[in-house]
Amino acid sequence: MTSNMPLDKNRSTDVDSLLQENSDLKRQNQKLAKQVTQLIKTENRLFQFQSSLDRQLKTYQKLTDLGNALNQACDSDTVIDLAVEFALYELEFERCIFFSLNADTQQLYVRAFDGYYDETFAKVIQTLTIPWADLFNDAHPTTPLICSAHSSDSHLKSWCSALGMDEYAAMVLHHETQSTLGLLVVGNTAEMWNYHTRVFANSSAITGLTNLSNQVSIAISNIRSYASQQKQTKELEKIVQARTQEIQQKNQFLKHTLRQLKNAQAQLIHNEKMLGLSQFVAGFAHEINNSINIIYANIDVASGYMYDLLAVIMSYQKQYPQDNHPIQRAVEDADLDFLQTDLPKLFRSTLTGAERIQNIMLSLKSFSRKNEAPRKRVNIHDGIDSALMLLEHRLHSDGNYPNIEIVKHYGTLPAVECYVAELNQVFMHLLNNSIDALQTQSESAVIPRITIATESQNNRVIICITDNGPGIPQEIQAQIFEPFFTTKDIGQGPGLGLPNSYQIIHNQHGGRLEFQSQIGLGTTFEITIPLELNP
Amino acid sequence: MSTQAGVGISQHHNPKVAGQTAVANALEQADITQPDFVFLFATVGYRQEILVKTVRAATGNAPLYGCSAAGIIAQGLADESNFAVAVMVVRSDELRFYHGALTGLSQSSTAVGQELGRRISQANGADAIALFLNADAITVNFDDLMTGLGQTNQQPLPIIGSLCGDNFAYQKTYQYHNEQVISDGISWALLSGNADLVTGISHGCVAVGQKRTITRAKGNKIYEIDHQPVLDVLHDYLEDDEIESWDRTAVNLGLGLVIPGLAGYGADYGGDVFIRCMMSKDEATGSVAMATNINEGSDFWVTRRDTEKMKQAAKQTAFNVLNRLNGKTPKFVLHIECDGRGKMVLPETDKQAMIAIMQETIGRDIPWIGLYAYGEVCPIKDHNCLHGFAGVLSVVC
Numbered sequence: 001m002t003s004n005m006p007l008d009k010n011r012s013t014d015v016d017s018l019l020q021e022n023s024d025l026k027r028q029n030q031k032l033a034k035q036v037t038q039l040i041k042t043e044n045r046l047f048q049f050q051s052s053l054d055r056q057l058k059t060y061q062k063l064t065d066l067g068n069a070l071n072q073a074c075d076s077d078t079v080i081d082l083a084v085e086f087a088l089y090e091l092e093f094e095r096c097i098f099f100s101l102n103a104d105t106q107q108l109y110v111r112a113f114d115g116y117y118d119e120t121f122a123k124v125i126q127t128l129t130i131p132w133a134d135l136f137n138d139a140h141p142t143t144p145l146i147c148s149a150h151s152s153d154s155h156l157k158s159w160c161s162a163l164g165m166d167e168y169a170a171m172v173l174h175h176e177t178q179s180t181l182g183l184l185v186v187g188n189t190a191e192m193w194n195y196h197t198r199v200f201a202n203s204s205a206i207t208g209l210t211n212l213s214n215q216v217s218i219a220i221s222n223i224r225s226y227a228s229q230q231k232q233t234k235e236l237e238k239i240v241q242a243r244t245q246e247i248q249q250k251n252q253f254l255k256h257t258l259r260q261l262k263n264a265q266a267q268l269i270h271n272e273k274m275l276g277l278s279q280f281v282a283g284f285a286h287e288i289n290n291s292i293n294i295i296y297a298n299i300d301v302a303s304g305y306m307y308d309l310l311a312v313i314m315s316y317q318k319q320y321p322q323d324n325h326p327i328q329r330a331v332e333d334a335d336l337d338f339l340q341t342d343l344p345k346l347f348r349s350t351l352t353g354a355e356r357i358q359n360i361m362l363s364l365k366s367f368s369r370k371n372e373a374p375r376k377r378v379n380i381h382d383g384i385d386s387a388l389m390l391l392e393h394r395l396h397s398d399g400n401y402p403n404i405e406i407v408k409h410y411g412t413l414p415a416v417e418c419y420v421a422e423l424n425q426v427f428m429h430l431l432n433n434s435i436d437a438l439q440t441q442s443e444s445a446v447i448p449r450i451t452i453a454t455e456s457q458n459n460r461v462i463i464c465i466t467d468n469g470p471g472i473p474q475e476i477q478a479q480i481f482e483p484f485f486t487t488k489d490i491g492q493g494p495g496l497g498l499p500n501s502y503q504i505i506h507n508q509h510g511g512r513l514e515f516q517s518q519i520g521l522g523t524t525f526e527i528t529i530p531l532e533l534n535p
Numbered sequence: 536m537s538t539q540a541g542v543g544i545s546q547h548h549n550p551k552v553a554g555q556t557a558v559a560n561a562l563e564q565a566d567i568t569q570p571d572f573v574f575l576f577a578t579v580g581y582r583q584e585i586l587v588k589t590v591r592a593a594t595g596n597a598p599l600y601g602c603s604a605a606g607i608i609a610q611g612l613a614d615e616s617n618f619a620v621a622v623m624v625v626r627s628d629e630l631r632f633y634h635g636a637l638t639g640l641s642q643s644s645t646a647v648g649q650e651l652g653r654r655i656s657q658a659n660g661a662d663a664i665a666l667f668l669n670a671d672a673i674t675v676n677f678d679d680l681m682t683g684l685g686q687t688n689q690q691p692l693p694i695i696g697s698l699c700g701d702n703f704a705y706q707k708t709y710q711y712h713n714e715q716v717i718s719d720g721i722s723w724a725l726l727s728g729n730a731d732l733v734t735g736i737s738h739g740c741v742a743v744g745q746k747r748t749i750t751r752a753k754g755n756k757i758y759e760i761d762h763q764p765v766l767d768v769l770h771d772y773l774e775d776d777e778i779e780s781w782d783r784t785a786v787n788l789g790l791g792l793v794i795p796g797l798a799g800y801g802a803d804y805g806g807d808v809f810i811r812c813m814m815s816k817d818e819a820t821g822s823v824a825m826a827t828n829i830n831e832g833s834d835f836w837v838t839r840r841d842t843e844k845m846k847q848a849a850k851q852t853a854f855n856v857l858n859r860l861n862g863k864t865p866k867f868v869l870h871i872e873c874d875g876r877g878k879m880v881l882p883e884t885d886k887q888a889m890i891a892i893m894q895e896t897i898g899r900d901i902p903w904i905g906l907y908a909y910g911e912v913c914p915i916k917d918h919n920c921l922h923g924f925a926g927v928l929s930v931v932c
Contacts, residue, residue: 033744037771040743040839044777044787047880054882088548092617116549116582194704195580195617 056204062090063211070219077112079223083184083216084114091208093186094196095165097125101180106132108183121164128162132180135159135170140180144210145170146201149190166190167199169206171213173220181220184213262483263503269496285361292361295354303347310340360389375533377415380423380461384452387427394435401439404448411455417533422504426513429497430465430525436488437469437523459531460511466524472517480515510534536729538627540867540902541565544609548618550581554589557622562594564902570594570624572632572724574869575601575711576906579701580617583709583716590622591714597624600634600724602669603709605700605874608905613890615878615907617702623867623904630728630866630931633658636712638720641674647721648683655725659690664931665732667724667869668696671708672814672909674719676755677921678828692725693732694919695929697871698814698826698910703879705781705815708909730866730931735856736913738925739845739876740810742791742836752829756822757813764821772837781816786875788813789923790825791838810838812875812923814909826910827921840880840924846889849926853896856928863932868897870905871927877907893928 066086073079080098087096095115099108108130117125135145147156149167160166168187175181186209188196197205313336320327388395388406397403431450438448451466472480479485481502486495505513511529543560545553562568573594577586583603591599606615625632635654637647655666670680675698699708710722726732747768751759760768769778772788789810813823870893877886894903912919913927 029745034771036744040772040788040837041774043839044773047787050882051879094548114548116551116585192580192582194706195578195702 059090059208062086063208063215066090066212067215070215073219073223076220076223079216079219080112080182083212084112086212087184087186087209088114091186091205091212092197093199093205094188094192095163095186097128097163097185099130099183099185101132101182108132108135111182117164125164130159130162135183136172140174141172144172144206144213146199146206147187148199148201149193163187164189167193169199169209171209173213173217175217175221175224181217184209184216259482263499265483288357288361292354292358296351296358299347299351299354303344306343306347310343374419374421375417376420377417378420380413380416380418380454380463381410383420383424384427384454384463387424387431390428391431391435394432402448404435404438404450407449407451409451409453411453413454413456413461414531416461416529416531418529419504419508419533422508423529426501426504426527427463427465429501430527433497433525434465434467434469434523437467441470456531460528461531463527464524465527466522468522471519471521472515472523473519477515477517481513505529536629538625538630538730538866539565539567540623540625540627541567542609542621542623542867542902542904544607544612544614544619544621546614546616546619548580550586551589553577553581553618553620554586554622555593557620558590558593558624561622561624565624565626567624567626570597570626572625572627572630572634573597573599573601574623574625574904575599575620576604576607576904577601577620578606578615578617579603579704579709581620583711586620587711587716588714590620594622594624596713598632598634599711599713600632600667600669600722601711602697602699602722602906603701603711604697604906604908605702606872606877606907608870608872608890608903608907610894610899610901610903611891613872613877613887613907615702615874621904621906623902625867627728627866630726630730631658632724632726634712634722634724636710636715636717636720636722638717640671640676640680640721641719643683644674644676644679645683645686648680648685649687650683651680651721651723652684652687655692655723656688656690658725658727659688659692660727662727662729663690663692664726664728664730665929666692666694666696667726668694668721668912669699669710669723670696670721671710671719672698672700672826673705673708675721675826676828677826677910677912678755680721681919691917693734693914693917694912695732695734695869695871695927696912697906697908698912698921700874700907700909703786703874726931731863733856733859733930733932734913735852735859735928736911736915736922736925737845737848737852738810738873738922739841739843739848740789740791740838740924741841741844743839744837746834746836749829749831749833749835752831752833755825755828756817756820757825757829758820758822765823766816766818766821769823778816786812786879787839789838789840789875791836792829792833809920810923810925811921812873812910838924840875842881842885845876845880845926846885846892849889850892850896852926852928853893856930857896860930860932865898865901865930865932867902867904867931869929869931870903871911871913871929872905872907873911873922873924873926874907874909875924876926893926897928897930 066082069082070079073082084096084098087093093115095113095117097113098111100111101108110126110128113122113125145156145168147153147160147168147170151157151167160168163185165185165187166189168185170183170185172183173181187199199205313331316327317331317336322328395404395406434450438450441448446468449468451464453464453466455462476485476487480498482495483499484495485499488495502513505511505527509529510533511527513525513527515523515525517523541561541564543557543562543564545556545560547553547556562570573590575587575590577583587599587601591597606613607619607621608614609621633655637650637654639647670677677698699710701708707718710717710720712722747760749757749760750762751757757765759765766778769788777787789812792809792811811825811827814826816823870890872890876889881889894901897903911922911925911927913922913925913929914920
């Protein structure tokens with residue numbers, strides 16, 4: 001027994017030691033287990049804080065995105081749609097209604113709404129109106145209306161049914177001038193509020209909603225300011241436009257007056273010139289006619305004298321047939337046989353020349369018509385032919401220019417009442433211009449030709465004068481009726497022919513003078529005048 | 536022989552718009568106008584009846600199977616908001632779906648399981664591939680459900696399923712069958728035909744603290760742990776407000792239970808313990824309810840998620856599934872994630888990345904529909920088990 005004592009004692013010591021060690025380990029284990037549970041709690045809190053921070057960060061990011069979107073919005077409707085969408089999809093309320101205020105009736109009416117409503121209720125919401133005074137005592141409330149599920153405010157509760165929400169928050173949107181921009185209402189139904197952001201006063205959701213309302217207020221205010229500026233700008237633009245139009249009209253009037261002045265001046269110059277020319281032509285024609293009449297009369301007498309003298313010479317010749325007789329020698333020297341045949345020819349030729357001069361004078365008289373009434377019913381073709389007669393010398397080749405062919409397609413025209421002298425001047429101008437144009441292409445292979453066509457249509461006559469000259473360049477076509485515009489060399493014409501012709505046809509005759517021209521093909525001037533002049 | 540499938544989603548808050556949009560997108564992806572069968576998963580912000588009716592109408596009243604979820608998953612998307620809907624349309628001349636719905640879980644999960652067994656026995660032939668199953672997470676006793684099923688269905692089937700969610704409200708979940716929206720029930724679809732099923736499962740939990748023992752329990756309710764009232768024990772790990780709201784309790788704290796006979800499954804699952812979450816608490820009786828029966832004397836560890844382990848395991852699971860496909864092309868993927876592996880524990884980018892790596896591994900162009908659930912059902916060693924904090928990939932190929 002004794003010998004076993006130390007061993008037992010040792011064993012007992014070892015067991016005690018192990019038990020102590022075990023007990024220490026258990027205590028440590030329990031301590032560690034407690035630490036672990038504490039760590040788990042701490043970790044849970046950490047998750048919650050992290051989750052909360054993540055949500056806040058997401059909300060701020062979304063608000064920033066919304067701010068950017070609102071800044072880019074151009075109209076209030078877009079802003080309101082963005083606000084409603086944000087309230088539903090980011091703030092996660094079930095339903096959202098945006099009211100606008102009718103300033104005249106002081107009624108809130110639904111501008112936009114979203115969230116799920118059945119079709120029947122959606123129609124009701126669409127037409128919902130709320131008198132401002134039924135919701136607010138103040139014209140400019142500064143605090144939102146919060147109707148939580150547990151609210152005991154019967155006034156706020158009374159609107160739940162109309163809004164289709166069992167809890168709601170209503171934020172008034174103000175302009176900086178304190179005018180009301182709208183009312184943003186968000187909320188939930190009891191059926192679905194577990195899955196949406198709940199409405200509680202002083203909650204982070206209301207803070208988010210306040211941020212949203214502020215951003216939307218600013219955006220709508222900016223849009224209104226911009227719209228107001230745009231309106232002012234448009235009004236200013238209208239004033240400027242009106243002034244510009246006024247100035248343009250005055251400018252047009254001045255241009256017209258200037259053109260009239262130029263025309264009057266040109267007309268005056270032309271009239272003076274034509275008056276002088278007519279007087280000159282009339283006097284000239286009178287004098288020439290007198291002279292021609294003398295020549296006519298004298299030639300007739302001289303012709304008789306000539307035959308008498310020739311008969312006398314013949315008698316002398318018969319009486320003195322001797323070759324050496326002085327009479328016979330004088331007959332031979334004078335080549336009496338030739339004289340006998342040539343002298344009548346000479347007289348006939350002189351008579352023809354006189355007749356031609358007489359015709360020219362008649363044409364000149366016809367052209368000037370100084371001695372006739374200004375308005376007369378005439379055959380238009382006579383006037384055209386007179387002008388052609390006067391221009392005959394220009395139609396024939398002079399070595400530099402080839403002959404110009406005249407082609408007439410005269411229709412059957414009734415007598416036309418017109419200012420004859422003036423109308424003849426027009427024919428003269430137009431034909432002269434055609435000849436001028438044709439003579440600028442002397443080396444052309446084309447036979448120069450002027451075609452004159454007339455016809456009668458619906459109490460009007462149309463006279464077309466067409467040349468196959470080089471045509472009028474496009475860039476000067478708009479100017480050819482302007483007074484003093486000319487393409488001719490100095491001294492070749494003052495540029496009054498066409499303007500005066502235009503005046504004569506348009507103003508005096510109530511007609512039209514128009515032209516068509518193609519480069520390389522020629523030009524047609526078309527005169528249209530009525531058969532009867534206006535009284 | 537071919538199968539055309541397409542998945543469409545929508546996050547619109549209006550259930551009609553959301554339903555129509557999701558269906559339109561799904562039909563477009565499948566390149567069909569009329570499906571033979573429709574999968575529908577949606578979060579609970581929607582008025583469920585309106586959403587389901589809309590989807591039914593938009594799919595030409597095609598047979599529909601689905602449930603409410605804590606979130607939805609599709610290619611490139613994992614959305615745990617209150618407003619997200621995913622629709623998968625299937626048209627096939629090689630696959631058949633026989634589907635239905637039953638209620639009465641709270642009364643007797645066993646009876647529901649028995650009736651389910653009777654129903655599927657009619658169609659559970661030689662070419663049966665899998666049973667898809669959604670059950671109300673609040674009222675189901677999964678063990679009883681399986682027991683009942685086993686009593687009336689003699690032909691074992693792999694079950695891929697979920698306990699339906701309601702976005703952490705733990706109030707009411709919904710099961711969809713055609714235009715019906717029910718609670719306290721199950722919706723199911725028996726898949727048969729010419730195809731294979733490849734599954735993979737993983738969790739990412741680690742045990743913390745000492746081993747503990749359930750000292751008083753009845754059915755699926757735990758009353759005492761280590762001879763202490765269970766609610767008192769929870770106070771060691773959670774603050775009062777967390778226990779009060781319960782939503783965080785359910786996702787933050789799991790129980791790692793040792794299941795005899797299933798040890799050594801391997802790295803694919805992550806160990807020999809089954810993770811279960813506590814679905815609800817009852818202050819009056821001082822108990823917490825699990826989705827499965829709990830035996831007195833069971834040992835367990837309190838478990839916490841390890842996010843790194845979770846991500847690694849998810850990636851590995853996807854690779855394992857890919858290998859098991861043996862080159863076969865997936866016709867579609869049904870992906871079930873625990874809500875405790877989503878936004879409650881992972882930052883949004885990490886969560887999306889974890890889903891993305893699985894999708895990139897299996898195939899970005901595969902029709903892929905999934906949901907965040909309160910519990911995940913997937914077979915382990917031919918034994919259909921309920922899991923917590925797990926991710927389940929099931930590929931029909």
